[in-house]
Amino acid sequence: MITPQTLEEYYVRIGRLKQRYLLQRFADDLPVFTSHEEAAAWFRSLFADDFIFVEEMDAANSEKYYLYDIIHDRENWERRQKDLIEKGTANGMGMLLCTQRVDIYADGSVEMAF
Template sequence: MITPQTLEAYYVRIGRLKQRYLQERFEADLPPFTSREEAASWFRSLFADNFIFVEEMDTAGTGKYYLYDIIHDRELWERREKDLQEKGTANGLGMLLCTQRVDIYEDGSVHMAF
């Protein structure tokens, strides 16, 4: 069961900087959700300000889904956001792995990037 106390056990270290990243077991152990709102609320309760809404997307004729990011490295994420605003691009060591994408569908199903 995923709780604030067990969360650390779901992380692995990847990339040249050995950044923390949630592994597939995290998605497998998620509780069942019945709606997007319920799933997003659960993630917010676990990650607080490090769980952010990115955008709403249309599925292929079946409704909508919602993109969120879990911020794993706040300092790199802030630098990436600043570069995107000022330069229109962001590149640098660790920028790609400072967040992890979470797709949440209307029915509460969740898919994560690994």
């Protein structure tokens, strides 16, 4: 069961900078949610300010889904955001793995990038 106390067990270190990243096992152990709101609230309770809304999307079947990021490396994320605003692009060590995408559908189902 995923709790604040067990969260660290779901991380692996990857990439040249050995950044923290959640394993597939995290997605496998997620609770069953019944709505987007319920799932988003659960993620917010676990990750607080490191769980951020990105945008709302339309699925192929006219259902909505919602893109979120879990910020794993706040320093690189802030640098990436600054570069995107100032330069229109961001690249550099650690930029790719500083977040992990979470898609939450209206019915509460969750897909994560691994």
